[in-house]
Amino acid sequence: MIRFLHHVGLSVPDLEVGRAFYEAFGLEARVSGEHLVLRCKGRGQDQIRLMPGSPKHLSYVAYGTDAAGMKQVRKNLKSHNVTLEDAPFNIDSKGIWFRDPSNDWVHICEGVEAPAAPRPTPEVNTHGRYRRIGQRACDLTSSSRIATPLRLGHLIKFSPDMDKSIAFYTQVLGMKVSDRAGDILGFLRFGCGGDHHALGLAKSSHSGLHHLSFEVMDIDEIEMGAQSLMAKGYISAFGLGRHVGGSNYFHYIRDPWNSLVEYFWDIDVIPEDDSDWVVLNAAGPHELAAVWAVGPPKEDFAHNYEVPDGAEQGPSMALNEALAHG
Secondary structure: OOOEEEEEEEEEOOHHHHHHHHHHHOEEEEEEOOEEEEEEOOOOOOOEEEEEOOOOEEEEEEEEEOHHHHHHHHHHHHHOOOOOEOOOOOOOOOOEEEEOOOOOEEEEEEOOOOOOOOOOOOOOOEOOEOOOOOOOOOOHHHHHOOOOOOEEEEEEEEEOOHHHHHHHHHHHOOOEEEEEEOOOEEEEEOOOOEEOOOEEEEEOOOOEEEEEEEEOOOHHHHHHHHHHHHHOOOOEEEEEEEOOOOOOEEEEEEOOOOOEEEEEEOOOEEOOOOOOOOOEEOOOOHHHHOOEEOOOOOOOOOOOOOOOOOOOOOOOOHHHHHHHOO
């Protein structure tokens, strides 16, 4: 039913601090009323909307679908007694708004996913498939190159009830489980096929954003982007490495409010006809974390830093403990 990830809305205490970080990350910013909208260079689709608010928190996630998908979503929401609500933010938006089992806002609109800006694919020489002949892969100019993200590929957010959340996104919105680790971590993809996961769910005492993940062209761009951000004072949280769940290469960097952003490349793709795909149900999230990585994740890698109402700080959660004891 839902077919693609459109964009994510975040409330942050300082829009200009957000602008500085995400422009350093490689996105382009523009003002939209009282908000700041960020896009990938040359791609005609919002990827992040920053809105004034304190403390920082995940405000909503927007997905796209076609007319048939929208009709089925409306039918499923009604049959599961999910209430449609007025747009909760000062946004000129079309589509429908409702809350998921974690009480997070979800926005669905009709549309077509915008293509990424065309870029030449870097050639890679592997044994028996030599494509780059008489040409350097790297030269002196590449050292100053920064990452240019192509698209927002996925997000992982926290949920206090994994089974209920997974049931909602699969039964009501038509997603499918790609891999999971019991009731601690789950990776969901769109039913129409595509990336191994567009949405990840991680167990916590309360909702919140763990990370946003942007696709780049190759492993070099992952690390050049990460190194560029670290040179500006931003903190590395985990990487360089390669995941098991999704198989993608990765590097995670802390944003100014302790959520994470990830550069990724070479993710598993699952077709709509997915009869041959075998879902892993790992003993723990550590089994899905990394085939290899440069060092372990920082101790707070899986900490939920978003503050629930009435609390002073986000408590550590099950995913953090499971990774630590893996």
